Amino acid sequence: MGKxxxxxxxxxxxxxxxxxxxxxxxxxIAAETEKVRINEALGRIASTSIFSPLDIPPxxxxxxxxxxxxxxxxxxxxxxxxxxxxxxxxxxxxxFPSHLHQYxxxxxxxxxxxxxxxxxxxxxxxxxxxxxxxxxDVAVAKGVGKxxxxxxxxxxxxxxxxAPAENIMLAGADIKRGERIVTNETMLxxxxxGVLAACGLKEVTVRKKSVVAIISxxxxxxxxxxxxxxxxxxxxxxxxxxxDSIRETGCGCVPLFLGIAEDSQEEISAKIKDSLAxxxxxxxxxxxxxxxxxxVLPTVIEELGEILVHGVDIxxxxxxxxxxxxxxxxxxxPGNPTSALITFNxxxxxxxxxxxxxxxxxxxxxxxxxxxxxAKAAVRIxxxxxxxxxVLVNMVKMKPHEEENFFVYPxxxxxxxxxxxxxxxxxxxxxxxxxxxxxxxxxxxELLTSMPTK
Amino acid sequence: MGKxxxxxxxxxxxxxxxxxxxxxxxxxIAAETEKVRINEALGRIASTSIFSPLDIPPxxxxxxxxxxxxxxxxxxxxxxxxxxxxxxxxxxxxxFPSHLHQYxxxxxxxxxxxxxxxxxxxxxxxxxxxxxxxxxDVAVAKGVGKxxxxxxxxxxxxxxxxAPAENIMLAGADIKRGERIVTNETMLxxxxxGVLAACGLKEVTVRKKSVVAIISxxxxxxxxxxxxxxxxxxxxxxxxxxxDSIRETGCGCVPLFLGIAEDSQEEISAKIKDSLAxxxxxxxxxxxxxxxxxxVLPTVIEELGEILVHGVDIxxxxxxxxxxxxxxxxxxxPGNPTSALITFNxxxxxxxxxxxxxxxxxxxxxxxxxxxxxAKAAVRIxxxxxxxxxVLVNMVKMKPHEEENFFVYPxxxxxxxxxxxxxxxxxxxxxxxxxxxxxxxxxxxELLTSMPTK
Numbered sequence: 001m002g003k004x005x006x007x008x009x010x011x012x013x014x015x016x017x018x019x020x021x022x023x024x025x026x027x028x029i030a031a032e033t034e035k036v037r038i039n040e041a042l043g044r045i046a047s048t049s050i051f052s053p054l055d056i057p058p059x060x061x062x063x064x065x066x067x068x069x070x071x072x073x074x075x076x077x078x079x080x081x082x083x084x085x086x087x088x089x090x091x092x093x094x095x096f097p098s099h100l101h102q103y104x105x106x107x108x109x110x111x112x113x114x115x116x117x118x119x120x121x122x123x124x125x126x127x128x129x130x131x132x133x134x135x136x137d138v139a140v141a142k143g144v145g146k147x148x149x150x151x152x153x154x155x156x157x158x159x160x161x162x163a164p165a166e167n168i169m170l171a172g173a174d175i176k177r178g179e180r181i182v183t184n185e186t187m188l189x190x191x192x193x194g195v196l197a198a199c200g201l202k203e204v205t206v207r208k209k210s211v212v213a214i215i216s217x218x219x220x221x222x223x224x225x226x227x228x229x230x231x232x233x234x235x236x237x238x239x240x241x242x243x244d245s246i247r248e249t250g251c252g253c254v255p256l257f258l259g260i261a262e263d264s265q266e267e268i269s270a271k272i273k274d275s276l277a278x279x280x281x282x283x284x285x286x287x288x289x290x291x292x293x294x295x296v297l298p299t300v301i302e303e304l305g306e307i308l309v310h311g312v313d314i315x316x317x318x319x320x321x322x323x324x325x326x327x328x329x330x331x332x333x334p335g336n337p338t339s340a341l342i343t344f345n346x347x348x349x350x351x352x353x354x355x356x357x358x359x360x361x362x363x364x365x366x367x368x369x370x371x372x373x374x375a376k377a378a379v380r381i382x383x384x385x386x387x388x389x390x391v392l393v394n395m396v397k398m399k400p401h402e403e404e405n406f407f408v409y410p411x412x413x414x415x416x417x418x419x420x421x422x423x424x425x426x427x428x429x430x431x432x433x434x435x436x437x438x439x440x441x442x443x444x445x446e447l448l449t450s451m452p453t454k
Numbered sequence: 455m456g457k458x459x460x461x462x463x464x465x466x467x468x469x470x471x472x473x474x475x476x477x478x479x480x481x482x483i484a485a486e487t488e489k490v491r492i493n494e495a496l497g498r499i500a501s502t503s504i505f506s507p508l509d510i511p512p513x514x515x516x517x518x519x520x521x522x523x524x525x526x527x528x529x530x531x532x533x534x535x536x537x538x539x540x541x542x543x544x545x546x547x548x549x550f551p552s553h554l555h556q557y558x559x560x561x562x563x564x565x566x567x568x569x570x571x572x573x574x575x576x577x578x579x580x581x582x583x584x585x586x587x588x589x590x591d592v593a594v595a596k597g598v599g600k601x602x603x604x605x606x607x608x609x610x611x612x613x614x615x616x617a618p619a620e621n622i623m624l625a626g627a628d629i630k631r632g633e634r635i636v637t638n639e640t641m642l643x644x645x646x647x648g649v650l651a652a653c654g655l656k657e658v659t660v661r662k663k664s665v666v667a668i669i670s671x672x673x674x675x676x677x678x679x680x681x682x683x684x685x686x687x688x689x690x691x692x693x694x695x696x697x698d699s700i701r702e703t704g705c706g707c708v709p710l711f712l713g714i715a716e717d718s719q720e721e722i723s724a725k726i727k728d729s730l731a732x733x734x735x736x737x738x739x740x741x742x743x744x745x746x747x748x749x750v751l752p753t754v755i756e757e758l759g760e761i762l763v764h765g766v767d768i769x770x771x772x773x774x775x776x777x778x779x780x781x782x783x784x785x786x787x788p789g790n791p792t793s794a795l796i797t798f799n800x801x802x803x804x805x806x807x808x809x810x811x812x813x814x815x816x817x818x819x820x821x822x823x824x825x826x827x828x829a830k831a832a833v834r835i836x837x838x839x840x841x842x843x844x845v846l847v848n849m850v851k852m853k854p855h856e857e858e859n860f861f862v863y864p865x866x867x868x869x870x871x872x873x874x875x876x877x878x879x880x881x882x883x884x885x886x887x888x889x890x891x892x893x894x895x896x897x898x899x900e901l902l903t904s905m906p907t908k
Binding site: 037039042043056057058059091093094095096115116117169173174175189190193194195196197198199200201202218219220221222224225226228229230231232233234235236238239241242243244245247248262263337341416417418419421422424448449450 | 491496508510511513545546547548550569623627629635646647648649650651652653654655656674675676678679680683684685686687688689690692694695696698699717795871872873902903
């Protein structure tokens with residue numbers, strides 16, 4: 001019933017087409033920005049450099065518990081011959097009461113806590129360890145009366161001199177107003193969000209998240225969670241696995257499920273136009289189990305735009321389609337859930353990572369890649385001659401207490417689409433020409449999803 | 455002003471206390487569950503085993519495009535001597551029209567698409583490649599008239615025999631109704647959410663997410679995003695970095711910021727009671743820059759519960775506190791943002807990972823750990839003698855095109871809390887006794903956050 005003639009493109013060629021396309025798209029998408037609150041900025045990418053609107057600390061600030069003094073008052077102080085100052089009051093961190101705006105003159109000081117603002121006139125802090133506080137009669141202090149009677153004052157003995165600015169962090173010493181605190185293109189980690197909070201910022205301008213439209217096609221498909229299945233219908237799987245794979249790979253894109261389309265040109269075309277109207281950045285169409293996508297999607301793409309790839313020399317995944325419609329990539333993935341997941345990992349995820357991530361980090365410093373693992377083939381594994389084949393495997397840990405001791409078994413794909421999805425932990429790539437993997441041989445497994453499952 | 459006498463506990467002992475506590479808590483917390491929609495189930499941990507409510511496929515289903523037949527009708531068919539059947543209609547995938555409920559008798563068949571339901575009576579499907587469809591006059595077919603006149607019927611020639619059940623996937627062949635599709639304690643990856651969708655489930659019962667209360671203390675602190683700073687005040691940093699570190703480590707816990715408390719027993723005690731009333735699982739209190747937490751928090755914990763650790767033999771992080779109040783751990787972290795982040799990574803994150811993750815995967819198969827990197831010391835690095843010291847470092851990549859070519863420089867901590875936070879990529883652990891790292895020596899860096907930053 002369906003056309004079976006695809007213009008098969010080599011896997012490497014497809015990867016190159018997608019890599020080039022990704023870079024072009026990334027540059028376009030990077031220009032789109034939005035404002036988010038600092039509380040929601042984690043992992044987002046700053047789209048401008050950010051400068052501090054204030055000095056940090058915003059005022060001269062004590063770095064010790066002690067007494068704020070006029071430094072020369074303490075010069076020549078020793079254990080044997082301390083200087084002695086009148087205490088005007090105490091300043092706790094967070095306080096800035098107006099009576100302390102009074103100038104601290106020579107002969108006076110204030111008690112001060114770590115983090116508190118230095119009063120005017122004072123220019124150093126003596127650590128509490130080098131002082132001794134005491135109470136004295138005012139009359140004695142002024143040298144006009146005797147001890148024991150009348151008003152009292154508080155004084156402090158200073159046993160060690162301090163130089164000007166000692167134990168004070170000057171306003172702006174940590175960060176100067178106008179200083180750059182975040183560079184354009186930085187992915188905001190908890191360190192950056194902390195620095196933004198320190199500067200009192202409310203919002204930050206970041207790159208917009210790319211939106212990926214997801215469309216499932218197939219006359220037999222029903223969205224899960226909907227009412228009971230009518231005869232002949234089955235529940236759609238791909239919308240869920242592809243949406244969750246987008247969320248899981250952490251590529252920072254947002255999946256947008258646009259529903260199920262029947263296998264007709266009109267419906268698929270309408271869904272794609274709907275996606276474009278909604279301003280999505282990428283469109284993923286996955287086929288039903290019928291030949292639908294293989295037939296209808298290329299026709300729709302040719303009508304609306306152009307086809308770049310239709311068919312790749314891999315198994316599963318041969319009917320993979322890539323087209324461009326109004327400057328947006330449209331991916332056509334097979335309907336079989338495991339094949340859809342493999343082609344998503346191979347061709348879609350790298351594009352999503354590039355367009356959504358900080359461009360400078362897309363190398364080894366980039367966001368988490370799909371994970372791979374080494375394991376031993378538990379049995380001889382055969383692949384189809386003359387094909388680039390992805391052999392689905394199930395991993396078994398032989399000795400739970402030793403790391404890196406996994407064995408893999410191939411999955412016999414005859415058993416059904418959902419069982420395969422549930423059993424396959426990943427796949428081994430067997431290149432054309434290489435057809436047998438011997439028992440005990442070490443193989444590299446690309447995991448289908450990066451979360452561990454039993 | 456503050457007590458300086460802590461009962462210093464060794465780092466290893468603290469880690470052991472926390473590991474034991476984590477396991478106890480994990481078992482308690484695992485018992486709390488909630489229902490979530492399948493669309494929101496990614497990464498959650500199933501708290502029961504889940505069984506399929508239906509057969510998959512739900513009906514006998516064609517695996518090929520072709521004709522549904524009664525198998526014996528095709529026996530002995532060859533290219534030279536095809537059998538010939540009357541076509542009763544066509545069944546597309548997703549259709550189940552009532553006229554097809556008619557029994558397919560010997561001599562009859564229906565056209566059928568891949569994925570469509572097999573009509574009653576039929577028990578095999580002949581691939582379209584092995585057939586030829588044609589039109590015939592009813593009269594000719596019945597052998598009672600001549601070609602060219604009257605009513606027409608559609609017939610198909612069958613060139614190859616099929617055995618019973620050939621090209622049919624029987625109902626339940628993929629998954630049987632009542633079959634276990636997800637095992638209790640499984641972390642739900644896109645594969646599991648896909649299988650749940652395939653079974654049409656709406657909701658799944660998962661472990662509740664643990665909630666972590668975050669309280670900042672310090673009279674001088676103001677929440678960022680609030681109005682302009684009053685004199686003497688600074689913006690709080692720790693609530694942001696700790697909340698985002700909880701989000702970033704992916705430990706699956708939810709941060710809940712409860713605001714800033716003044717450095718008083720009453721306020722801190724009230725915030726802790728408020729947290730407990732809200733049903734949080736863990737409480738993190740971080741100190742202001744004053745000696746506050748060192749003084750007040752232990753007193754509050756002793757009043758409400760008990761202290762397990764007060765002081766660790768590491769620098770920075772010495773004043774670290776761990777207590778238990780009404781069965782919930784209360785962590786006291788230093789006020790300095792970088793020290794808070796280091797102690798969070800060392801002592802809090804491992805507990806959060808254990809209590810929130812699938813217990814069986816907390817080993818090497820567990821969720822992402824804090825990342826470490828190898829690098830070369832760019833200069834001689836000194837640490838304080840007789841201390842377990844975490845030396846903050848800045849990483850510089852020397853040759854952008856070669857991997858694993860990082861150099862580290864120590865950060866001179868004199869420069870200010872926010873600058874340090876912004877510059878320190880991670881820290882090197884220098885154990886007691888080991889005091890100098892030579893230039894060029896390879897060192898292991900624990901990253902402060904796992905996201906790459908410039």
